[in-house]
Amino acid sequence: MRRGAVGLAGAATALVLLAGYAGLDVADAVPGPLTTTPPPTAEPLPTAPAAAAPDEAPAPVLAPPGTAAPVPGTTALQERLAPLLADPALGPAPSAVVSDALTGEVLLSLAADAPRTPASVTKLLTAAAALHVLGPGSRAATTVVRGTSPDEVVLVAGGDVLLSAGTGDPGAVAGRAGLADLAAATADALREAGTGTVAVRLDDALFSGPAVSPAWGAGDVAAGYVAPVAPLAVDEGRLVPGQDAPRAADPALEAARTFARLLAEQGVAVAPADVDGGVARAAADSGAPVLARVESATTAEQVELVLTESDNTLAEVLGRRVALATGRPGTFEDAGAAVAAAVADLGVDVTGVQLQGVSGLGRGTRLPARVLTDLLVLATSDERPELSALLSGLPVAGVTGTLAERYRGESAAAAGVVRAKTGTLTGVSSLAGYVRDADGRVLAFAVLSDAVPAGASWGARRAEDALAAALAACGCS
Template identity: 40%
Template sequence: MATADLPGTGDQRPTRRGLGAVFAAHPRAWLAGAGALVFVLLGTGAVMAGAATGGVEPSAASVSATASPTPTPTATVPPARPSPAAVTAASRLRTCSVAGLATDPRLANFQGQVVNATTGEVLFDRGGTTASATASALKVITSAAALNVLGPDYRASTTVVKGAEPGQVVLVGGGDLTLSRLPTGSEPFYTGAAHLDNLAAQVRTAWDADPANAGIPLTSLVLDSSYFSGPGWDDGWARSELGLGFMPEITALQVDGDRDNPARSTSPRSEDPIGRAGSAFAEALGGGVSVSAGTAPAGATQLGAVQSQPVSTLIQQSLIVSDNTIAEMLARLVAIQSGAGNSFSALQQGIVGGLASYGVDTTGIVIKDGSGLSPANAVPPRYFTELFVKINAREGHLGVIFDGLPVAGGPSGSLSYSDRFSGANAAADGAVFAKTGWITTGYTLAGVIRSADGTPLTFAVYALGNVRDNAKQAIDTITTGFFRCGDNLSNN
């Protein structure tokens, strides 16, 4: 039987078998399955890549049952940052400068320091730790030592005892250089000083009252000045100071600081202060007695005694007008009382040792006398500023010194003179309490300032070297600058 031709069969392709036939028969199913396969393969690759890189935590289904647990890492603690043992306090920025005033040529070789007396902060410093000549500012240091070693109530005594021979008495100097030959009732330069005529009256009364002296007249006077040893003149002092009336020979027995005129501050002194005192006492006894030098017998009977004003009064009398005599008297008594000795050479140990209890570093201090007249004395400005902090606070007995300081524009004293704190510097009148100083090689000023802003300042300024009298005005000008600046004083 013949096969009939079907339409369109003239171009028939061969029949397909296997996957190709399946794909041809079901193309959409194949595409869907292939897509699912690609998704599975891609997902598995992503999981494996994540496990390899740690970027994606693997699912629980992909973790092997035998895998070890991942150890927990130990936290690393960073080391502690170092910190200072003490936090440095911030210092305020100060803007009030006196730098220009400090370079005034009238000040020559200038040194100075200023301290806030309340906080102890150094506000201004130019060579403040260098020990240099102080001139009469040294009297403050002598006074501080005297207040500590002698005490404010100490009085120097002048006594009379019976001599070793019949009719003899001995006048024993006890270091009172203020003892006066003026009659009682007449006021000498040293107000309140003891009088020789009072002592002579005591001696006459005691002599006449002693039965052992019955019928024996008083005929001989011995002068004992051994309490101080020589020399009586420091080798650093110009001998002209004696004739000009600024300094006597330092002897344990003398009257009125050995002045020609007992009532004047500045008056020529003699070459023999012991002899002058002896002549005056012999006259007070009524005359007719011989006078000689010697020493009192041990354990001799006392016939009379007079005493100086207390140390507290002597200090103020010395500071206000810068009296050299009292300053040297106090310095020698300090040396003796402290056991250092009774000569100029004992003053270093006596005075510096007498300052120890104040707790201020005395490094560099050199003491040649008690008045500051010697150019060989040396004290750093720093010592003055620190000591004046205590003086301003009136620690212990140091208020005595403050009360004796000259005051700028005050009614009396060495800062009341017409050439001090005048003109524009009068702005500081009544606010500067300070000790002046002058020797041929320098001018000084040290003390306390009640500044314009109310801050108490302590200060010390030195103008040393080739200086003239106008250095005083330059010192006043920079001190007035300190007054104006107060706690805003800059060190720049």
């Protein structure tokens, strides 16, 4: 898939519809299958009745916020939304916040400070932290360096799990860097140095701790909802192109084996054990000469991918990179702590935030709806241009990502004027993002439901979409 780079001219321009993805994330496309309690492959829940796609794409979503459009009146807004928030499909205790995106004025507040299990809307925090700490233009590098002996090279993992097994595509996010390019450059450097035979080693010590979180469901990896977290992978560990499952049990080692094979195809004699898959792990010397290097897409582009497709694996990798950049170890726990700290550093009150990993897969994750809307309001501010990709990465209702198949039927009028992150776990449904109301005012909203009745997940999604559609239709000034 191809994505353009994110412009940093300010959040106002980022609110305009950009070229987006059309893929759906397994975790959020159908409520129910993604669960942190085994088995992970629950029977799919009913989907909405099929509706014909519009002949033309909706008009650009969310024009830049300005002061001309009136702010909705709180009483009128609350009266309109109260019946929707009382929908039984949302469970007995949903929480919701609606704020003016320009001023931050809270227009509706329902259990705003109560921590809830948020599912994948957690990725909004991860995205903001990555943009703030790593920087929108930063990239992850994969390098090959000289080993401790002249006949040894070390493949050094730098945090890119979107590598292509072939040549890289400079216009892509997934597959921007290619192992075939890395192997070709390594072979050229070895030939120039007069080295004809090498052993391939792997240094993937960038991250620490377990690669699979105990907070995930027992079958989440096997079902392809997420890969074991590693600092190096080809296509996030997918073993069959275009299919989320199966995933490599050791993505970094699998990538190293692919690199060794590609190096051999370049005419370099590689130790037979390495070609057969027996790549050994070895730490690279800090001052070892670099033979070859490839770089990932920018952090901003990766954030867009995380949000649009609700990519669990990439979210966890970005979280660990944030942890390392702030002096913490690269573990699940430290990623959660680092992301929360980074959001706090942006000026958002993170009271009540508890992150169990940073993708939303951990059912122990808790956060208040207020944190989401506060962050969304902040992201529209020209004071935080680094957060631009957080806005441009959000799925567009009825058009892209995890909202591509939503906002049909009764909510169709809101297609193209809602931009939001979805979240789905068994018993959990959430939606947070922006909407332009009938008067032209841009509003930030969040609704979290973590006590959705059994069998009501589709109904919860429909209720959330109805709420966002009501905001879009509201001329409540």
